[in-house]
Amino acid sequence: MQVATGKSILNGIAIGKIKVYRAPETVISDRQIDDVEAEMARFEEARQKAIAQQNALYEKALAEAGEETAAVFEVHGMMLDDDDLVDAIREIIAKQRRTAEYAVRTACDNQAKIFAEMDDPYMQARSADIDDIGQSMLDFLTGADPNSLQGTEPSILVAKDLAPSETVRLDKSLLLGFVTREGSTNSHTAILARSMNIPALVQCGDVSADWDGKMAIIDGYNSCIYVDPTDDLFRSLKKKQEEDQAGVALLQELKGKDNTTIDGRTVKVYANIGGPSDIGAVQQNDAGGVGLFRTEFVYLNSRQEPGEEEQFEAYRHVLESLAPKQVIIRTCDIGADKTIDYMKLDHEDNPALGYRAIRICLTRKEFFKKQLRALLRASAYGNMGIMFPMIISVRELREAKEILAECRAELEAEGVKIGQYEIGTMIETPAAVLIADDLAKECDFFSIGTNDLTQYTCAIDRQNAKLEPFSDTHHPAVLREIQMTVEAGHRHGTWVGICGELGADTTLTETFLRMGVDELSVNPKSVLPLRKTIRGLNLSQNE
Ligand code: PEP
Ligand code: MG
Numbered sequence: 352m353q354v355a356t357g358k359s360i361l362n363g364i365a366i367g368k369i370k371v372y373r374a375p376e377t378v379i380s381d382r383q384i385d386d387v388e389a390e391m392a393r394f395e396e397a398r399q400k401a402i403a404q405q406n407a408l409y410e411k412a413l414a415e416a417g418e419e420t421a422a423v424f425e426v427h428g429m430m431l432d433d434d435d436l437v438d439a440i441r442e443i444i445a446k447q448r449r450t451a452e453y454a455v456r457t458a459c460d461n462q463a464k465i466f467a468e469m470d471d472p473y474m475q476a477r478s479a480d481i482d483d484i485g486q487s488m489l490d491f492l493t494g495a496d497p498n499s500l501q502g503t504e505p506s507i508l509v510a511k512d513l514a515p516s517e518t519v520r521l522d523k524s525l526l527l528g529f530v531t532r533e534g535s536t537n538s539h540t541a542i543l544a545r546s547m548n549i550p551a552l553v554q555c556g557d558v559s560a561d562w563d564g565k566m567a568i569i570d571g572y573n574s575c576i577y578v579d580p581t582d583d584l585f586r587s588l589k590k591k592q593e594e595d596q597a598g599v600a601l602l603q604e605l606k607g608k609d610n611t612t613i614d615g616r617t618v619k620v621y622a623n624i625g626g627p628s629d630i631g632a633v634q635q636n637d638a639g640g641v642g643l644f645r646t647e648f649v650y651l652n653s654r655q656e657p658g659e660e661e662q663f664e665a666y667r668h669v670l671e672s673l674a675p676k677q678v679i680i681r682t683c684d685i686g687a688d689k690t691i692d693y694m695k696l697d698h699e700d701n702p703a704l705g706y707r708a709i710r711i712c713l714t715r716k717e718f719f720k721k722q723l724r725a726l727l728r729a730s731a732y733g734n735m736g737i738m739f740p741m742i743i744s745v746r747e748l749r750e751a752k753e754i755l756a757e758c759r760a761e762l763e764a765e766g767v768k769i770g771q772y773e774i775g776t777m778i779e780t781p782a783a784v785l786i787a788d789d790l791a792k793e794c795d796f797f798s799i800g801t802n803d804l805t806q807y808t809c810a811i812d813r814q815n816a817k818l819e820p821f822s823d824t825h826h827p828a829v830l831r832e833i834q835m836t837v838e839a840g841h842r843h844g845t846w847v848g849i850c851g852e853l854g855a856d857t858t859l860t861e862t863f864l865r866m867g868v869d870e871l872s873v874n875p876k877s878v879l880p881l882r883k884t885i886r887g888l889n890l891s892q893n894e
Contacts, residue, residue, distance in 0.1 A: 508529040550569045622872065686702065738776065
């Protein structure tokens with residue numbers, strides 16, 4: 352087996368035989384010409400045909416990938432009409448008395464180079480669009496056949512690069528996925544692949560012509576391609592692919608639909624995420640928002656403590672990408688099972704009951720303030736909720752809010768714009784449940800962390816596999832605590848969600864809705880199965 356890595360465009364799996372595509376070299380004749388007028392006419396004819404072709408591609412992309420994605424071909428049409436480019440080509444033909452092919456190639460190469468040298472990665476990626484329209488005109492000038500990319504069998508296409516127009520022209524029934532040596536994740540080719548749901552890798556430096564005809568698996572989740580995979584790997588990725596396909600079918604059926612029961616009760620279904628890389632999963636699974644952004648992954652992914660700026664960028668990116676959807680960001684929940692070297696936490700005999708989460712934040716104020724400042728700054732870019740973990744007393748919640756207010760005052764004095772946000776408390780301990788009435792007066796929402804709530808209620812270490820026979824995820828004590836929390840929250844106008852694993856347990860969905868739970872936040876893949884369950888419930892019928 353051979354493994355090659357690249358940059359993944361879509362979290363998906365493609366399995367099939369490889370077809371290596373070698374683009375035919377376009378031979379450019381750069382001889383001197385005598386008849387400038389005839390050459391100008393050849394160029395104009397090719398340009399008009401290229402414009403017509405881009406219009407046809409627009410229609411095809413519109414049907415297959417939607418308006419937003421198809422717009423690239425509208426832009427290509429405009430590029431083909433752009434005075435700067437057209438004049439540059441005409442000037443080469445007229446002044447240098449060169450062929451239309453030579454003039455198109457030279458002028459397009461010059462413009463593509465200008466884009467490629469820009470600082471902004473998005474603008475850099477536009478150079479591929481110039482190459483694409485240039486190639487389209489060259490195909491018409493040289494009489495090349497641009498439709499000869501695919502074979503007759505469904506396959507994984509491997510190529511040096513693919514232009515957006517090549518990608519949209521591909522017959523989707525024959526395309527399982529593609530891998531390119533070049534390309535970028537910002538390119539229109541990547542955008543097209545994503546919206547057509549095609550697993551693909553770009554910048555995969557190790558692609559080889561020897562792969563032609565071999566069996567392969569693109570693993571978009573891990574940004575790699577396995578050529579001649581082992582049987583075990585084949586079986587496990589095949590299973591993952593089938594799960595994905597079931598999810599896609601559910602998406603077709605339920606995307607855009609409400610999370611409303613037959614008798615009209617609506618509940619929010621949000622997703623749990625670990626960072627900006629999960630934004631796509633939230634969107635693809637049509638979650639209503641983010642109910643838990645576990646920010647400790649921002650800390651765990653860094654070799655040193657992430658600064659205010661780095662954190663601000665991560666939070667801003669998530670908020671902005673998902674706006675106007677609500678994104679509830681949990682402050683750092685380090686400790687217990689999540690240890691980090693640079694935090695220099697002492698060894699503890701009982702870490703789950705130890706120095707963790709809000710306890711660290713309240714005693715390392717400067718550390719905490721960095722995160723709170725980053726969050727407040729990011730609040731201007733979307734619809735944010737801030738949530739404090741492992742709260743066991745009103746004093747802790749008040750102290751956290753005071754530090755937040757201190758950061759706010761500092762930022763306002765600096766003239767920084769701050770948006771609206773809600774403040775929430777995680778309910779993860781029996782202590783929090785028992786004082787939920789008092790906590791509810793201090794915040795806008797509760798989010799019940801059933802993973803820790805079960806651990807602390809039942810005294811079952813969630814990390815200890817040996818305790819599995821003793822563990823009851825539906826323990827009546829935990830269910831009663833959820834009921835108590837909802838009632839306490841509602842008595843004070845505080846809405847209540849569940850963000851622990853239990854929220855995704857569809858055998859309990861009816862129970863939670865009957866209790867009055869307002870929101871369920873689950874891993875992105877569970878959003879649609881949960882929606883399906885909710886839509887099948889009728890709470891007006893007797894239990
Ligand atoms: C929980 O405890 O249920 C929870 C959501 O937090 P975490 O799993 O991150 O501890
Ligand atoms: Mg927890």
